[in-house]
Amino acid sequence: MDISTPLKPAVLYILLALADGDRHGYAVMQTVRERSGGLVPLRTGSFYRHLSKLLDAGLVAELARRPADADPRRGAHYRLTPRGQRVLAAEKQRLADLAASVASWKPAPRKGSL
Secondary structure, three states: OOOOOOOOHHHHHHHHHHHOOOEEHHHHHHHHHHHOOOOOOOOHHHHHHHHHHHHHOOOEEEOOOOOOOOOOOOOOEEEEOHHHHHHHHHHHHHHHHHHHHHHHOOOOOOOOOO
16 A cells, blocks of 8 residues: 555545544444545445555554454454554645645636736
């Protein structure tokens, strides 16, 4: 995963969901749906493809053990790694800078206008 380019919306929302705390996969998908207002269509297959890339890139880690209070019907739990936290912070800054740039943008005067 190339972390120097803007993150895909699904990846951003997955990282944000894990920034709130450790979660199992289904809880991450629910959080993404809720936080995005349904705008990020995250289905099981696409979620696990994104998650696999995040695991390979070292941005997310699978917990060695489930939390003691975890529902035994749920699968593995995941955690945002320190590298994942840095990537998320950089993306948040990139988006804030972009929003500030757009907010302060003023169109250039047109040639021939008064």
